[in-house]
Amino acid sequence: xxxxxxxxxxxxxxxxxxxxxxxxxxxxxxxxxxxxxxxxxxxxxxxxxxxxxxxxxxxxxxxxxxxxxxxxxxxxxxxxxxxxxxxxxxxxxxxxxxxxxxxxxxxxxxxxxxxxxxxxxxxxxxxxxxxxxxxxxxxxxxxxxxxxxxxxxxxxxxxxxxxxxxxxxxxxxxxxxxxxxxxxxxxxxxxxxxxxxxxxxxxxxxxxxxxxxxxxxxxxxxxxxxxxxxxxxxxxxxxxxxxxxxxxxxxxxxxxxxxxxxxxxxxxxxxxxxxxxxxxxxxxxxxxxxxxxxxxxxxxxxxxxxxxxxxxxxxxxxxxxxxxxxxxxxxxxxxxxxxxxxxxxxxxxxxxxxxxxxxxx
Numbered sequence: 001x002x003x004x005x006x007x008x009x010x011x012x013x014x015x016x017x018x019x020x021x022x023x024x025x026x027x028x029x030x031x032x033x034x035x036x037x038x039x040x041x042x043x044x045x046x047x048x049x050x051x052x053x054x055x056x057x058x059x060x061x062x063x064x065x066x067x068x069x070x071x072x073x074x075x076x077x078x079x080x081x082x083x084x085x086x087x088x089x090x091x092x093x094x095x096x097x098x099x100x101x102x103x104x105x106x107x108x109x110x111x112x113x114x115x116x117x118x119x120x121x122x123x124x125x126x127x128x129x130x131x132x133x134x135x136x137x138x139x140x141x142x143x144x145x146x147x148x149x150x151x152x153x154x155x156x157x158x159x160x161x162x163x164x165x166x167x168x169x170x171x172x173x174x175x176x177x178x179x180x181x182x183x184x185x186x187x188x189x190x191x192x193x194x195x196x197x198x199x200x201x202x203x204x205x206x207x208x209x210x211x212x213x214x215x216x217x218x219x220x221x222x223x224x225x226x227x228x229x230x231x232x233x234x235x236x237x238x239x240x241x242x243x244x245x246x247x248x249x250x251x252x253x254x255x256x257x258x259x260x261x262x263x264x265x266x267x268x269x270x271x272x273x274x275x276x277x278x279x280x281x282x283x284x285x286x287x288x289x290x291x292x293x294x295x296x297x298x299x300x301x302x303x304x305x306x307x308x309x310x311x312x313x314x315x316x317x318x319x320x321x322x323x324x325x326x327x328x329x330x331x332x333x334x335x336x337x338x339x340x341x342x343x344x345x346x347x348x349x350x351x352x353x354x355x356x357x358x359x360x361x
Contacts, residue, residue, distance in 0.1 A: 005029045005117035006159060007108050010058060010066070012051035014181045015123030015162060017058040018170045021177050022161040023121055024062055031115060032059040032066040035107055037075040037099075038192055047191075054181055061179055071107045078102035080192055084204050090252035091327030092231040094146075094296075094343075095190060101149040101278075109154060119159050126338075127163030128155060133280060133338040138166040145296050148331045148341030149278045198229050210257035212238055215250050215266060216352075224259045227252050232347075233267050233323025248323075250350075265351035268322045271303075274330045274342030275312040281339060283308040291333040292317070294324050294344065300333060312342050320351055 008020045010032040024030050034055045036047045052068060059066030079099045086093035108120040124143045125136030133155055136142040150158075162170055174182035193200040201207060207226025214221050222240035224230060230238075234249040238261060247261035272294070279286070286308050291300040292315055301321055306314040315330070324347035331341035 004119065005031065005112075005115070006119040006121050007031045007033055007112040007115070007117045008121045009104060009108055009123070010034050010055040011047075011123070012054035012058075012181065012184075013123070013187060014171055014174050014179070014184050015125075016055075017123075017179050017181045018165075018174050019121055019123040019159075019161045020058065020062060020064065021173060021179070023159065024064065026161075028119075030062070030064045031111075031117065032062075032064050033108060033111060034066070034068045035071040035075075035104060036068055037071055037079075037103065054184070058179055058181060061177070067111075069107060069111060071103055074103050074107065075099065075192075084201070086327045087201055087228045088205055088254065090227060090254040092325045093327045094329045095192075096146045097149055097329045097341075100147055101151065101154070105150055105154050105158065109157065112157075119157055121159035121161065123162055124160055125162050125165075126160050128158065128160055131156065134163070135333070135336040135338070136160075136163045141167050144333075144338045145293055145329065145331050148329060148338060151278065152280045155280070198225070201229055202226065208257060210259070212240065212259045212261055214245075214247065215260040215262040221245060221247070221261065227254045227257045227259050230259050231323075232325040262352070264322065268320045268351045269317070269324045269347040269349055270320055270351075271306075271314065271316040271348035272324050272330055273312060273314045273345045273348065275345045277308070277310070277312050277340060277342035279308075279340035283310070283313070286313075286332070286339060287334055290315075290339060291335070293331045293333070294321060294328060298323075312345065314348075316348075 006023055006028045008030055010016045020030050020032055034052055056066050079095050083093050083095045112120050125138055125141040126144045127134040135144045171182050205228050207228055209223055209225055211220045212222035212224050221242055222238050230249050230252050232249050248264055248267040250262045250267045251260040286305050288305055290303055292303045293300040302318040303315040306316055326344050326346055328344050329341050330344050332339040
């Protein structure tokens with residue numbers, strides 16, 4: 001019988017370890033790979049010495065070969081530099097959505113081709129059924145939102161062993177196999193900003209204090225620490241002079257170094273335009289009505305596709321959506337099926353701009 005080869009990304013965490021375990025049990029010849037994305041020994045770094053040691057121990061325990069691949073330059077070009085550039089333009093980027101297609105999957109596939117492996121695999125909670133990509137069954141762990149930019153042809157060479165499992169099951173599998181990472185804590189922070197995203201941005205950008213302006217009255221109501229540090233929908237840390245004001249960031253103007261705020265309805269919109277799209281089917285075949293998710297933790301809402309082509313798409317929501325943020329990902333679904341997505345260019349029609357919308361809200 002021909003043994004199937006697969007290159008598995010190992011991070012030193014329980015999810016990737018369980019993915020390698022399941023593929024080995026399914027009869028695959030597994031090669032474990034850690035991508036070294038950045039140098040350094042920060043505690044929550046994705047690839048510090050401790051993480052590499054955990055990944056190597058998983059490979060040893062499973063009896064599979066293990067290599068570390070230096071992807072630091074690719075990570076800097078594809079993730080860190082665009083992250084800083086977006087913030088410098090007053091946008092709020094989604095670095096994980098760039099890292100997956102342009103670093104992780106690309107590097108794993110490059111290695112797979114070099115060693116003659118047919119498939120690559122990760123510990124993402126997402127399902128592939130034929131040519132369709134579906135949300136992971138564990139709604140709390142589903143990671144399809146971060147995979148919208150992965151090209152369809154790469155998806156078809158990818159395996160996701162955890163897609164039909166829930167996190168407690170994954171931990172139990174790892175524990176039963178004697179893997180020390182079974183009880184490893186969750187990693188939530190961006191791997192390259194450590195525990196202080198604002199501090200990281202202040203180190204790399206020209207962040208100067210400036211006025212916080214009420215968008216409706218034109219009155220200066222506070223002072224910010226640097227416009228590039230703020231994001232649409234933000235409520236905390238605005239330095240408002242009038243503490244009784246309930247205000248949210250509505251717009252960030254980095255050229256004038258002004259943060260504009262307003263009531264919640266001023267940061268709530270009825271539509272969006274997105275660019276830099278990636279579709280998992282021909283855009284002409286998108287359903288007229290889709291579900292769209294504009295933040296990782298946001299609830300998907302129904303929307304009508306006004307137009308969609310290779311340049312981007314425009315949507316009208318069937319209910320108003322809070323904090324539609326330039327630079328974030330707008331990810332499209334049909335029920336649980338991932339259809340693709342794009343980068344939010346701008347929000348359309350706030351509740352304050354649309355009288356009929358105000359009545360509906």
